[in-house]
Amino acid sequence: MKVLVPVKRVIDYNVKVRVKADGSGVDLANVKMSMNPFDEIAVEEAIRLKEAGKAEEVVAVSIGVKQAQETLRTALAMGADRAILVVAADDVHQDIEPLAVAKILKAVIDEEQPGLVLAGKQAIDNDMNATGQMLSALLGWSQATFASKLDIEGDHAVVTREVDGGLQTIKVTMPTIVTVDLRLNEPRYASLPNIMKAKKKPLDEKTAADYGVDVTPRLEVVKTEEPAAREAGIKVGSVDELVEKLKEAGAV
Amino acid sequence: MRAYDRDDLLFQLFEVAQLEDQIAGTDLDREAVMGILDTADQIATDHFLPHGKLLDENDPEFVDGRAVIPDEAIAAVREQVEAGFIGSGFAPESGGMGLPETVHQAAAFIFSASNISLAGYGLLTVGAGRLIQSFGTEDQKKRYLEPMAEGRFFGTMCLSEPQAGSSLSDITTRAEPMEDGRYAISGRKMWISGGEQEISENIVHMVLAKIPGGPPGVKGISLFIVPKRNADGTPNDVTLAGLNHKMGYRGTTNCALNFGEKGACVGELLGEPHKGLSYMFQMMNEARIGVGMGATALGQAGYQASLAYARERPQGRSPAGKDPVSPQLPIIEHADIRRLLLAQKAAVEAALALSIYCTSLVDRERKGDEAAGPLLEILTPVTKSWPSEFCLEANKHAIQILGGAGYTRDYPVERYYRDNRLNHIHEGTHGIQGMDLLGRKVVMGGGAAFKGLMSTIRADIAAAADSEFAQPLSDALDRMEPVTLHLAGELMKDPTRGLANATLYLDCMGHVVMAWMWLRLTEAAKRVASRDGDTAFLRGKHQAARYFYARELVRTEGWAKTLSANDQTAFDMAADWF
Numbered sequence: 089m090k091v092l093v094p095v096k097r098v099i100d101y102n103v104k105v106r107v108k109a110d111g112s113g114v115d116l117a118n119v120k121m122s123m124n125p126f127d128e129i130a131v132e133e134a135i136r137l138k139e140a141g142k143a144e145e146v147v148a149v150s151i152g153v154k155q156a157q158e159t160l161r162t163a164l165a166m167g168a169d170r171a172i173l174v175v176a177a178d179d180v181h182q183d184i185e186p187l188a189v190a191k192i193l194k195a196v197i198d199e200e201q202p203g204l205v206l207a208g209k210q211a212i213d214n215d216m217n218a219t220g221q222m223l224s225a226l227l228g229w230s231q232a233t234f235a236s237k238l239d240i241e242g243d244h245a246v247v248t249r250e251v252d253g254g255l256q257t258i259k260v261t262m263p264t265i266v267t268v269d270l271r272l273n274e275p276r277y278a279s280l281p282n283i284m285k286a287k288k289k290p291l292d293e294k295t296a297a298d299y300g301v302d303v304t305p306r307l308e309v310v311k312t313e314e315p316a317a318r319e320a321g322i323k324v325g326s327v328d329e330l331v332e333k334l335k336e337a338g339a340v
Numbered sequence: 341m342r343a344y345d346r347d348d349l350l351f352q353l354f355e356v357a358q359l360e361d362q363i364a365g366t367d368l369d370r371e372a373v374m375g376i377l378d379t380a381d382q383i384a385t386d387h388f389l390p391h392g393k394l395l396d397e398n399d400p401e402f403v404d405g406r407a408v409i410p411d412e413a414i415a416a417v418r419e420q421v422e423a424g425f426i427g428s429g430f431a432p433e434s435g436g437m438g439l440p441e442t443v444h445q446a447a448a449f450i451f452s453a454s455n456i457s458l459a460g461y462g463l464l465t466v467g468a469g470r471l472i473q474s475f476g477t478e479d480q481k482k483r484y485l486e487p488m489a490e491g492r493f494f495g496t497m498c499l500s501e502p503q504a505g506s507s508l509s510d511i512t513t514r515a516e517p518m519e520d521g522r523y524a525i526s527g528r529k530m531w532i533s534g535g536e537q538e539i540s541e542n543i544v545h546m547v548l549a550k551i552p553g554g555p556p557g558v559k560g561i562s563l564f565i566v567p568k569r570n571a572d573g574t575p576n577d578v579t580l581a582g583l584n585h586k587m588g589y590r591g592t593t594n595c596a597l598n599f600g601e602k603g604a605c606v607g608e609l610l611g612e613p614h615k616g617l618s619y620m621f622q623m624m625n626e627a628r629i630g631v632g633m634g635a636t637a638l639g640q641a642g643y644q645a646s647l648a649y650a651r652e653r654p655q656g657r658s659p660a661g662k663d664p665v666s667p668q669l670p671i672i673e674h675a676d677i678r679r680l681l682l683a684q685k686a687a688v689e690a691a692l693a694l695s696i697y698c699t700s701l702v703d704r705e706r707k708g709d710e711a712a713g714p715l716l717e718i719l720t721p722v723t724k725s726w727p728s729e730f731c732l733e734a735n736k737h738a739i740q741i742l743g744g745a746g747y748t749r750d751y752p753v754e755r756y757y758r759d760n761r762l763n764h765i766h767e768g769t770h771g772i773q774g775m776d777l778l779g780r781k782v783v784m785g786g787g788a789a790f791k792g793l794m795s796t797i798r799a800d801i802a803a804a805a806d807s808e809f810a811q812p813l814s815d816a817l818d819r820m821e822p823v824t825l826h827l828a829g830e831l832m833k834d835p836t837r838g839l840a841n842a843t844l845y846l847d848c849m850g851h852v853v854m855a856w857m858w859l860r861l862t863e864a865a866k867r868v869a870s871r872d873g874d875t876a877f878l879r880g881k882h883q884a885a886r887y888f889y890a891r892e893l894v895r896t897e898g899w900a901k902t903l904s905a906n907d908q909t910a911f912d913m914a915a916d917w918f
């Protein structure tokens with residue numbers, strides 16, 4: 089089985105995000121970018137499936153600016169076998185919306201014929217939480233979202249999902265799309281020897297036009313604002329005092 | 341938040357040191373270097389940075405002859421090792437990656453800024469392993485170096501003894517030849533970092549000892565490989581006698597070790613007899629660059645913490661408008677806080693530039709560039725000592741910016757200060773470095789290295805003729821040269837009095853070298869600005885350089901006077917006058 093993992097290049101979770109002066113979005117010029125953390129978990133799961141003999145090949149796909157190549161190298165250094173970059177924007181500030189991403193992914197999947205797509209449940213930049221679901225609709229495949237456990241059993245997958253009330257386990261037929269949640273695994277670091285090996289792994293470059301997908305945005309960002317500054321905290325001396333303060337604040 | 345400025349590190353590597361030119365034609369490219377630094381960043385952020393306070397407050401414990409450190413420390417170092425950050429320091433034929441020293445040390449900088457005491461284990465192992473790499477037999481490499489490159493064995497440097505720290509000629513540890521060609525080791529070593537720990541399977545101690553009957557003093561010192569455990573896993577009679585309770589660097593165990601208490605400690609000679617100290621010194625340059633890099637990293641960490649604090653702490657109002665109902669200003673708005681911040685920036689960024697310059701010299705030397713060796717020789721005491729002295733000063737400023745908060749253990753800045761206080765002491769004290777610079781490096785080869793350094797700086801000045809810093813730097817060299825010549829003469833007349841101001845000379849030379857680094861930094865900033873446009877980041881470089889020239893380089897004028905007079909006030913203060 090081939091596993092396909094879409095990975096997105098996003099602002100690093102460790103960077104202090106600044107809103108652009110005109111409020112049109114977040115300032116991404118000269119800012120550290122990394123692989124979306126949920127996608128790292130998806131890559132890790134795919135590699136584990138391969139290590140467990142349940143998958144033969146792991147293919148990472150990224151859609152966005154040319155620099156997303158670095159993100160793909162990270163996936164390759166973690167252990168993916170090859171990568172496909174679909175250049176769909178020149179400006180780092182242009183976000184490719186979920187529907188366009190899903191359409192491009194569908195086209196890639198039509199070519200690649202994977203048995204499983206492992207995606208992050210959402211990207212930490214815009215928190216859309218939509219690509220996996222849209223892709224499932226476009227392909228007519230089953231989907232299992234928010235996965236915290238995944239077992240492949242022949243022609244179906246057993247997936248534990250993190251839902252509001254707790255955990256839900258479902259069985260879906262393959263091929264399927266699984267979107268992964270935070271607790272599925274702890275992704276490995278790209279080791280130095282693997283970073284060097286990744287340089288030799290194949291990375292194909294395509295464009296959105298190659299797949300005939302129009303990536304013109306359909307959504308309009310009206311305003312972007314910094315969250316209100318956090319008020320200074322206080323230190324309490326004991327648990328009793330904490331309970332007291334929480335009561336005062338009407339929190340308990 | 342990171343404990344270091346990633347943008348500055350990348351600027352320094354790629355724009356100032358022009359790393360891409362250095363690695364052209366190798367397996368490495370910019371993207372791979374970024375990947376390596378990213379992995380270092382992730383491990384440092386996830387596993388090193390969070391445990392600074394924990395390790396500081398939980399000193400290693402001596403339990404049944406073992407050194408017990410928190411599990412978090414073990415896990416963190418294992419992550420670092422498994423990602424390949426020890427192997428990266430060794431040549432491919434030794435099972436390593438053969439990474440350029442510049443890249444290897446840039447990663448070390450990230451780990452050191454994030455948790456200096458955890459970074460210590462890897463640095464020591466690389467230092468010890470490189471001795472075997474350079475001087476060991478194929479068989480020794482197989483048995484000791486390869487497991488070190490894999491991160492299974494760690495290494496230590498066992499030079500110091502209770503009665504012999506700066507004066508290694510006075511060590512008393514003995515190595516008696518045995519019939520099978522190996523040696524029975526007996527003696528006591530003191531201050532051994534990582535001397536006992538349970539992170540690695542085995543510990544390879546690099547031990548200085550004397551073979552009986554050899555010449556007296558340093559010419560009779562040999563170097564031995566002494567593993568904690570023998571090949572079959574049995575103990576090799578190396579006993580942990582006690583742990584030192586230190587001011588800082590508390591996550592690195594520091595041990596008193598007894599070798600051969602039961603008469604059963606066996607060592608293997610490394611290289612030839614009586615050459616131990618010269619082998620050590622050949623590895624010392626890299627270790628000393630590493631110490632300077634660590635001191636710089638701690639300076640950075642304090643700078644970052646105090647900068648973040650200064651942006652957020654509201655206190656006081658502008659002297660010009662003290663309306664009591666107006667909101668208080670963040671303290672970064674006050675002139676004195678900007679001074680304290682800029683003083684730190686001016687020190688730590690120049691110190692990083694010199695650290696990276698020296699690692700580049702190591703790389704150039706490895707590639708056979710003959711000019712690199714002497715430059716490295718003369719810069720080594722500076723790159724070890726200047727950051728140790730002046731990035732500690734930076735840590736002092738960081739505490740000051742936090743006010744009362746800075747003096748508490750709720751914030752990391754006082755810990756950085758305590759950690760950094762070590763760097764003047766180990767790997768040759770500040771005083772010993774001064775004597776090394778003036779007494780050895782400056783005068784060696786008829787002053788060849790000194791002249792080489794001056795002409796290297798002058799070449800950079802010539803290439804930056806339109807820089808506002810060209811003239812003042814050139815003036816500083818014009819002061820430094822006659823002072824140096826004069827002191828070299830004094831040294832010939834009377835070595836004791838000639839060296840009496842060696843430490844001041846070291847500081848003075850350090851300031852001149854740092855002014856040179858600021859010239860290099862600002863020239864790189866100009867290149868970037870003309871390529872990509874000017875930014876606040878680049879403007880900050882020019883302003884820090886101006887600060888350094890206006891407030892620090894001028895101090896060398898007074899120092900030069902003291903040095904020219906070869907002032908003997910301190911030495912003439914007889915011991916019984918105190």
Ligand SMILES: Cc1cc2nc3c(=O)[nH]c(=O)nc-3n(C[C@H](O)[C@H](O)[C@H](O)COP(=O)(O)OP(=O)(O)OC[C@H]3O[C@@H](n4cnc5c(N)ncnc54)[C@H](O)[C@@H]3O)c2cc1C
Pocket residue numbers: 496497498499500502504505506507530531532533534586589594762765766767768769770771772
């Ligand atoms: C935390 C820590 C870790 C260490 N790790 C290691 C390690 O891993 N391996 C190891 O072998 N050692 C290690 N050391 C030992 C370190 O290298 C010594 O402390 C150092 O060399 C100084 O020796 P000393 O402490 O005996 O001081 P001394 O040599 O007694 O020096 C005391 C003072 O006298 C000055 N002085 C001494 N001799 C002269 C002289 N001839 N002229 C002018 N001034 C002089 C020194 O500059 C210093 O200021 C470590 C030390 C510490 C504190």
Ligand SMILES: Cc1cc2nc3c(=O)[nH]c(=O)nc-3n(C[C@H](O)[C@H](O)[C@H](O)COP(=O)(O)OP(=O)(O)OC[C@H]3O[C@@H](n4cnc5c(N)ncnc54)[C@H](O)[C@@H]3O)c2cc1C
Pocket residue numbers: 653655656657671674675676677740741742743744745747
């Ligand atoms: C161990 C200890 C014991 C103490 N004991 C007592 C005590 O017994 N009683 C008591 O009342 N207090 C006590 N203090 C508090 C001490 O006086 C304050 O810490 C000190 O006045 C600084 O105030 P701060 O800590 O709020 O720092 P801040 O006022 O926030 O200052 C932070 C930094 O900003 C600078 N800064 C602030 N305002 C300005 C300005 N307008 N212009 C320029 N720079 C400015 C400061 O110089 C400092 O560098 C103690 C503090 C400590 C650490």
